[in-house]
Amino acid sequence: MGEGTGKYIIIAGAGKVGWNLARELIEKGHEVTVIEDNRNRYTAVEQELEHNIQYGDASELWVLERAGISRADMVIAVTGDDEDNMLICQVAKEKYLVDRIIARVNNPRNRPHFELLGIKPYVSATDLILRLLEHEVPEYGLVHLLDLPEERLEIIEMLLADDSRVAGKRVGDLNMPEGSLLISILREGQGGFVPTPDTVLEAGDEVLAVLDPGLEEELKSFFGSDGAGAG
């Protein structure tokens, strides 16, 4: 509401994530209210954020209302409790009709519940770190580069091991699993290129493929070694 592109953003939870997020958003010119229900944490953060933080349990409707949720452009729930984050986002979206919500997933096993309640997007630090790890350690297997759940597409990256069953084969002879497509090859010394049917795959290549969700395992064994690699 109001001045320029500045939005009104409510952040539930003043942990490390919430506090830093608030700081960044305020710096960018947004109006921010953080809600924190731990008295000590509230007192500590209030020293810096002053009127931009309120004391209370953000899953209490009157606390959200006091923070002005009805005029909020965005609600970000980053408490350490997944049920709280789910509830806060659900009421923000369905009761107070807030345009945009973002939820933090603490335990990745709870992801299906966020989806069941229609809460998206959500951010899971564990998943992010796992992906970084996969990227840094290619031996780890298959790397998710991009997921487009709405479009039902994924892009993955995979390193061809020395004993990969496709090493030495022409791309045109590959016979990829239905629903998948080889889109690029990253090769030592050559960088990335789009393969032609005549391109011959080599061990050590990193292949990028686009695929329908759910084909990861099939693709992993397709590009993998005879006798399965690391999970």
Place this chain on the structure above:
Amino acid sequence: MFVLIVGCGRVGSSVARTMLREGHEVSCLDEDPEAHARLEVNLDRSWEDTGGQFTVGTGLEEEALTAAGIERADAFIASTDGDNTNIVIAQIAKRKFNVPTVIARILDPLRAEWYEKQGVNTICPTRVAIEMLEKEVLEAAGDGTGAGSASGAGTPTS
């Protein structure tokens, strides 16, 4: 009827015993293994010997729900000590497992009221306590003539 109760505190365990005594099948799920002892209060045999089932786990873990028998549950009661947990697991039971009867215990009257409107069957003990207290106080003040709460559990006293 097969009843699954998640959250085996004072409320959950008491309802569990009653349902079992009334001849229903009862399964309880609680994250605290010690909660089992509460089920056996006033029982002369063990909870299992009486016919009950008990599983350790939380209502957010699908494996735990499945182990506790949610797939064949006719009724699901969410009575953990967390309002938000109860709200979330009640919706999981309803939307994911299609349990026909789902009831969530919600202590916060505001949340209870809104979720009730969204089709979540809720019990709000706080609301009940507020109404009883208001009634008592108003009566003591000689003003029990109905000016107070609208949702009247108005048992006339002479």
